[in-house]
Amino acid sequence: MVKENRLLKVAPIVKNYALEPHFVEERGRIRKIYTNKGVFALKKIDPKHGGDFIRHVQSLFQKGYNRIVPIFPAVDGRYAVLHENELYYLMPWLANEVKENRFERNQQLFRELARLHTLSVREVTISKEDRAEHYEKTLLEWEKENEFLLGFIESCERREYLSPFELMFSLSYHDISQALQFSIKRFKTWYEKTEESEKARTVIIHGKVSTEHFLFDDKGHGYFTNFEKSRLGSPLHDLLPFLSRTLKTYPKRSEECIEWIYTYLKYFPFKEDELLLFQSYFAHPGAVIRSAENYFKASDRKGERKSVLHFQRQYWLLKNTEYILMRIEEIEAQKKQAKAMEEAEGQGGAQN
Incomplete structure (x- = not known):
């Protein structure tokens, strides 16, 4: 029936x-x-x-x-x-049989995502006023978050006995604050470099990139599906949610994520200002701050254990992200050093 x-x-x-x-x-x-x-x-x-x-x-x-x-x-x-x-x-109907391991499947996903963005990229005009408004609004929100962190840690320091959540927050405060300051610093540098610019790159973003929406045929070729939330926007709207979901796990040093990011950048290189904005948004510890805010505002503290576990998961995400950002810093510094050496050698050769 x-x-x-x-x-x-x-x-x-x-x-x-x-x-x-x-x-x-x-x-x-x-x-x-x-x-x-x-x-x-x-x-x-x-x-x-x-x-x-x-x-x-x-x-x-x-x-x-x-x-x-x-x-x-x-x-x-x-x-x-x-x-x-x-x-x-x-x-x-695609068979989507697993013929490669997870790393190789995601490697192909990031390569195809970069190709998708490359073929659809175009420059759009953004007024200086709109850019300034976005900058000021975002910076104000992040400064309010910083004020909350300071207020909460001071509240914890005044207590003689801390709850389990307050103890965990106190132990994590330095890392959260450092992540927020890094995010703000990168955001300010991005604005300094783009303040006078009226151009930005947009692409057709998939809108919901995930391994479930990247299917394989019987020859092992990957194809995107589920484009219902596609729209014009920054490529960061595809990258950041995928990375966040991938890193929302137990603490680990994910060299895989580094490989995926640089596979993407090989086929769709970011401009300097785009990399700064990527680092700023990626570093921003919004999830762990929201977890602390929800606890701070709650009138009923009966769900202490649940709140602690939720906060811990968001803190792990922060630490996993921190490692990725540290490695990106190292790789970019090495690239600049290598470029400087090449230029120095080139000038030396020209003088000879």
Whole structure:
């Protein structure tokens, strides 16, 4: 009965593609459909995202980017079909069998993400006033966070007995404060270098980059899917959330993340100001500060253990991020030193 209901639901949709469904499997918001012409994936999306989604995917195809799971047009040429106030689109079903380890899969993901950004990059005009407004608003928010940290640590220092959370915050305060100061310093340097500029690079961002949205065919080629949240924006909007999720784990020195970042930068090199902004946002300890703020504001402290565990996870993220940033600093310093040596050698050779 359930199988018959599934077939009845998808039949009028796939009819638009001249397909006859034989069997349907529910996979969350995706339906795996076995038809008279093969196996397909039918995806349901919010109609309000449909226009931008189709436009961005078509734009990437036109620019020559082919590492997107193809979207099949309906018989009448539409790339999405409206049915009962829901929007659907059809794709081939990819096996997505794991033939490489996690490191190599993510290495390919970052390489393809860089290619996607490279093919869609364009300069846009940003007024000095808008840049200044963003700078001042962000800096004000971060300075308020710094004031909170100072207030909370002073409150803890005045107590004779600390709660488990207050003790953990006190022990972590120096690292959190250092991360925030690093973030602010990089942000100020970024603004100093771009204050007079009225240009910035934007790309088509995927909007929800994850290993679940990077699928592999039977030849081991990776393809992006789930472009429903794609939009024009800074490439940082794709990079930072992925890195944050990857590093939100137990304390570790993730050399893998360093490799992934520099794989991306090999194919889509950041300008100096873009790297400064990346470092600033990446370093910002927002998650651990919010955890402390939520505890500080809570009227009921019965969930002490839960609050401590949550804070600890955010602190681990901060420390994992700190290691990545330290390694980036080392690598960039080595690159500058090597460049300086090359220039010095070149000048020496010219004099001879």
